[in-house]
Amino acid sequence: MQDAGPHTPIHAEPAQGGEQNAPSWLGHASLFAVAAGLAGLMFGLDTGVIAGALHFIGHEFQTTTMVDEWIVSTLMLGAAGGALLASFLAREWGRRVTLSCAGVLFLVGTAACCLAHSVPVLLVGRFILGVGVGLAAFAAPLYISEITAQKDRGRMISLYQMAITIGMLLAYFSDSLLAAGGHWRWMLGIPALPALLFLLSTLIVPYSPRWLVTQGRHKEAASVLGLLRDNREKARAELKRIQKQVNKDQTGGFELLKTSKPFRKSFALGLSLQALQQLTGINVLLYYAPKVLERAHFGSSAAIWATTLLGAANLVATIIALFLIDRWGRRPLLVTSCLIACASLVLFGFVLKLHVAGTWGAVLVLGTLVLFVLGYALGEGPLPWTLCSEIQPLKGRSLAIGCSTFVNWITNWLISSVFLTCMSVLGDSLTFWMLAGFNLVFLGVALVFVPETKGVSLEDIEDNLMRGERLRDIGHPVSATLQADVKTPQAVA
Numbered sequence: 402m403q404d405a406g407p408h409t410p411i412h413a414e415p416a417q418g419g420e421q422n423a424p425s426w427l428g429h430a431s432l433f434a435v436a437a438g439l440a441g442l443m444f445g446l447d448t449g450v451i452a453g454a455l456h457f458i459g460h461e462f463q464t465t466t467m468v469d470e471w472i473v474s475t476l477m478l479g480a481a482g483g484a485l486l487a488s489f490l491a492r493e494w495g496r497r498v499t500l501s502c503a504g505v506l507f508l509v510g511t512a513a514c515c516l517a518h519s520v521p522v523l524l525v526g527r528f529i530l531g532v533g534v535g536l537a538a539f540a541a542p543l544y545i546s547e548i549t550a551q552k553d554r555g556r557m558i559s560l561y562q563m564a565i566t567i568g569m570l571l572a573y574f575s576d577s578l579l580a581a582g583g584h585w586r587w588m589l590g591i592p593a594l595p596a597l598l599f600l601l602s603t604l605i606v607p608y609s610p611r612w613l614v615t616q617g618r619h620k621e622a623a624s625v626l627g628l629l630r631d632n633r634e635k636a637r638a639e640l641k642r643i644q645k646q647v648n649k650d651q652t653g654g655f656e657l658l659k660t661s662k663p664f665r666k667s668f669a670l671g672l673s674l675q676a677l678q679q680l681t682g683i684n685v686l687l688y689y690a691p692k693v694l695e696r697a698h699f700g701s702s703a704a705i706w707a708t709t710l711l712g713a714a715n716l717v718a719t720i721i722a723l724f725l726i727d728r729w730g731r732r733p734l735l736v737t738s739c740l741i742a743c744a745s746l747v748l749f750g751f752v753l754k755l756h757v758a759g760t761w762g763a764v765l766v767l768g769t770l771v772l773f774v775l776g777y778a779l780g781e782g783p784l785p786w787t788l789c790s791e792i793q794p795l796k797g798r799s800l801a802i803g804c805s806t807f808v809n810w811i812t813n814w815l816i817s818s819v820f821l822t823c824m825s826v827l828g829d830s831l832t833f834w835m836l837a838g839f840n841l842v843f844l845g846v847a848l849v850f851v852p853e854t855k856g857v858s859l860e861d862i863e864d865n866l867m868r869g870e871r872l873r874d875i876g877h878p879v880s881a882t883l884q885a886d887v888k889t890p891q892a893v894a
Contacts, residue, residue: 430629431557434545437500437604438560440537441771443507443599445568446592447476448687449712453576453705454585456691461585462520466825473688475524476531476813481807483535485787488803490536490652491795494735496544496609497534504600506533515590531810539806542796546790547609551552551858555726555787557570559719566719569597569687570712577705611795614643616792642860646795654800663866664695667792668801670850672873676810682836683777684813685820686770687711692821696829697766698758706766714870718778719736725779730855731788731876733848734780739844745769746837754830781843785809791854792862792875850874852860 459469483503490499495616500698517523517787518566528704549557561821572591579588610629613622622643626636686693694704725734757765793801823832854862854876864877 414659417575425645431553433606433629434549434557434560436599436606437541437544437600438557438564439498439595440503440541440601441561442568442595443503443537443563443592444534445565445570446595448565448567448573448684449532449569450576450588450591451476452688452690452708453509453580454588455572455688455703457583457585457588458523459579460482460583462523464520464711464819470522470821474522474814474818476534477810477817479528479531479533480535480538481531481810481814483532484539484803485535485805486532486808487536487539488799491612492545492799493791495612496540496547498543499607499780500603500606501600503533503536503540504596504603506530506536506672507596507599507627509533511590511593511596512873515586515593516845535806535810538809539803542786542790543802544606544609546787546859547611548625550635551631552727552856554734554791554859556723558787558790559723559726559783561722561786562778563716565782566712566716566778567591569726570709570716570751573705573709573712577709580702580705591744601676602743602889610640611647619644621834631722632680642858643795646860646863654709657794657797658800661797661867662793663803663869664794664797666872667794667866670846671789671793672806672808673846673850674788675805676812677846678785678837679812679816680780680836680839681777681781681807681843682746682816682833682839683774683782685816686773687715688817690826693824693829694715694766697753699766710767711770711774714774715778715782718775719782721789722783726783726787727855730853731780731784732851734796735784735847735851736780736844738776738778738780738782738784739840739847741779742773742781743837743844744772744842745776746833746840748832749773749836750830753833781840788851788854789861791859792852792872794866795859813891849873 404858455469455472457849458472459463462468464472476662483506487499508528510526510528510533513529514523517526542558545558545561546554558743572588575591576588579585607625607628608618610622610625613619613625619640623636623640626640627633630636630639658668661731687708690708691701691704693709695701699707722734746769749766752762752765752769756762787800789805790798823835827835850872852862852873852875857878859878861879863873864879865877866872
């Protein structure tokens, strides 16, 4: 039901006990964030199962190195297309509907992959699965950022990354158990169960209150915010800020991109963060971990179990990041992450260059790779998704996140489709030193451009951005005086 009035009362009653209620992480917002975050579980499962299944698929279908690269990377092409489609769906139909569509595609793609009788059918299934992943990768962080309170926002968005790492670990563990029999179809079919759970969860979560306001559905937005926040006053104040932000300017995403220099800056930063996340080398390492480890003189079984260890390290570091992101802050965590990841890849390259064999060689190989995974998961993994959801203005948020997610997947596809070839042409050491260089570039971007957005509302970040402040300075609360004098996007274009 539509409501034109900008001063819609909050109808939801506060919990008993007035202002002092249960911790926010026990509330409805967190439950809905967890439900949306299950989308990451699907991508994580796929990353893990394809790493374990690729060897057996290659054996059954007699594939070449190039075909192996296409089997892995076709999903990223689908995800890139899904990210662009998600921008339209999320704007017109809402974040919740977009997540539901992703759930349906997860089920269809999984079924096609595990029943494939040829490589072309497998590629089609991987593409369909990829479209679902692209929809979810766009909509889940955006939805979570818009329903959670500002003090919990970083932690809740990081749930998406944690779900990815949980999915990877579960897949690596199942791969280890199924590898003895070569049951690659079972490996690829396992994601069907969480896909069904995710689809059902999307049917019970509410629409984003910010999206509802953009559609003129103020009563529904008021009701949702009353459910999400721990008292009536917080919900009412937030609704007013959202309505003010929406009413300030009716410019759409593309028009805003043409007319607003501040938006172009945040847009470019979002693209850069997502591209650099993939250029770190984390996903190609996890996709091809068994092959990389076999080249480092690991046996097939040992390589799969070592990959499981990498998945466990990824999960541990992601959990640590989950607790640090809203305490330590975005910038310190990202800088630390880039330094550790860069140093560990340099060391790994030297280990490969020196051809250290035996037990010490295995320890050094695993140690440097575990260190890299730990470093990546602390910041380079979760923070691009968090920051891209935080720094974009509401009117351009769907466009900006859609394009940055597209860049993420295209970069993932590019690096995945040439990684094995690079190792053959450039050599193992030089390939990983090149990835270390990309991590160094990531560090430079973090130091120069990334703002500290911890504990700051999305509306304050937008106001600072649109006033023309430097990107690294937009993460501070806006004073009451400044709020009354915030310029429109056209004024600062």
